[in-house]
Amino acid sequence: MADDLQEEESGLLLAAEECPREEFGDYHSFTRYERTIIQRIMAHGPVLLRGGRGSGKSALLIESYLEMKRSYSSTIVPIYISLRHLPLLRFEGVEYEAHFCRILAGEINKEFRRVGAASFPITRDVGALLQALEANAREMQKRIVLLFDDAAHIGRERPLEDFFDIFRTISTSRISCKASIYPGVTKFGVRFDVFNDATVIDISRDERRDNFHEIFVEILIKRFPQVYRKISSSRSIAVTDFCRLMGRAVTGNLRSFVFACNSMNEFEALGYPELTKCFLSLSGNYFWPLLEEVAPKLGSYEVLVQPAQEIAHIIFSACARRRVSYVLVHRDIMQRQLKIYEILEYAGFVSKKEASRAMKSGGRGVIFSVNLCNLLEMTPGRRLTSELAQNWIDGTDEPFELRDTNSDYSRIEVPVPGVEQDLAILGKPIATLTKSNAYPYGLTEDKVGRLEGAGLDTILAVAEAPDEVILGIYGVGQANLRRIRDVVHQAIWM
Incomplete structure (x- = not known):
């Protein structure tokens, strides 16, 4: 049992929200x-x-929350709220509001107890919630900052209108609201004006910036010292170039970078042959399976995954033939098929760099950088050389221009998404979350068997099961419970 638990816990942290707060600074x-x-x-x-x-x-x-606790404890009460709660995905309107208010009031109570403030009333009404927040802020003479994480889910967009309505309502001079969203979030509702009711901060990392590599160097030193030492002793590639190249390869995505570095621990030395193996492995065993993982989370948009795969093949094949790493997509395509490109961007296949650029062949389009791992897979010879790596690091190539007149592109059939529906992932067997290419952070077969033996045989059943039910399963302790919850949450939420 101890070995099984050690095996599970030795893997990567799934996401920042799963990291224990007392260990957060050790990993970030x-x-x-x-x-x-x-x-x-x-x-x-x-x-x-x-x-x-x-x-x-x-x-x-989370770092903003911790920093406010450290630096502004006398003037600010920060409250971090994860919105990974099933009712917020499954309901809308009055029911959504009631569940939201209950969850928010519970998290406020936890923080108020920590700072010695009076208990906060549990309410199902946004108006009553706002009155209570304002009253407490005046009494404590402090500003209350609410940080909402995982507020958005591409597969279930209707509840988002309810969230942004509440977000706007409770944002006042004493109550500051912050929320994380995905680039694909567009349904803000009729009352919320995204340009006037909030400041939008885009955090995408652009490889064309001089300081693009800095965060990746820091992660390498802090979390992967063995890999850092191997790169430092390499005669073929410098640490800075490695971080620029690998950061560029995963389109600036931190989680994918961590996964890539973890896979490099197996190599005794690191040079271009090892990087070639890493890139190709990531393409076949990480990025393509990501679309398989994403599909059942997309609700009515699940039907777009197949054409998204076909479009990705066209883009990577064309870019590989032309030895370029950018694609410029005509705006007519973007207007009709925006959701497909949002899915590809979410899965790390492309990363938007410019919203509008003139095309040599006429018109304007959106420019994306492409994932270098998938690009290498399509490149003749499938071998990363110092020359090819330097071209990618420099990023000076002209983009491949994609228009409707592309014969392969015009043959792709794109179905029309239907009405919103429950996410397919909820009805999947819990065995779906066994460790695999699609779920690299998944559960062991032992844990899946124990859950199935207790009658928790679907992801929805495990997600809805109270903690005491899961802890009542023989061989499942607190650490196992946390791991199971983390994996299930990661499977459901985007």
Whole structure:
């Protein structure tokens, strides 16, 4: 049992929100650029923090929360609220509001007990919630800062309108609201004006910036010292170039970078042959399976995953033939198929760099950088050389231009998404979450068997089961419970 638990706990942390607060500083560091973002989050006024999967949104929110506790305890009461609660995905309107108010009031109570404040009333009404928040802020003579994490879910967009309505309602001079969202979030509701009712901070990392590599160097030194030493002793590639290349390879995604570095521990030395193996392994065993993982989370948009795969193949094949690492997609395509590109961006296949650029062939389009791991897989010879790596690091190539007139592209059939529906992931067997390419952070077969033996045979059943039910299973302790919860949450939420 101890070995089984050690095996589970020795893996990577799934996400920042799963990291114990007392260990958060051991696993996270922030560049000067990110520190400026944290300062903007901590400032007065509502803020929306926008970034893709694994881009560091949760880490920035949590660090802002911890920093406010450290530096402004006499003037600010910060409250971090994870919105990973099933009712918030499954209901809307009055029911959503009631569940939201209950969850928020519970988290406020926890923080108020920590600072010795009076208990906060549990309410199902937003108006009563706001009155209570204002009254407490006046009594304590402090500003209350609410940091909402995982507020958005691409697969269930209707409840988002309810969230942003509440967000706008409870944002006042004494109550500051902050929330993390994905680039694909567009349904803000009729009352919320994203340009006037909040400051939007985009945190995507652009490889064209001089300081692009800094965060990746810090992660390498702090979390992967063995890999850092191997790169430092390499005769073929410098640490800075390695971090620029690998950061560029995963389109600036921190979680994917961590996963890549973890896979490099197996190599005795690191040079271009090992990087070639790493890139190809990530393409086949990490990025393509990500679309398989994402599909059942997308609700009515699940039907778009197949055409997204086909479009990705066209883009990577064309870029590989032309030896370029950027694609410029005509705006007519983007207007019709925006959700497909949001799915590809979420899964780390592409990363938007410019919203509008002139095309040589006429018109304007959106420019994306492409994932170098998938690009290498399509490149003739499938071998990373110092010359190819330097071209990618420099990033000076002209983009491949994608238009409707592309014959392969015009043959792709794109179905129309239906009405919103429950996420397919909820009805999947719990065995779906066994460790695999699609779920690299998954559960062991032993834990899956124990859950199934207790009658918890679907992801929904485990997600809805009270802690005491799971702890009542023989061989499942507190650490196992936390791991099970983390994996299930990661499977459901985007």
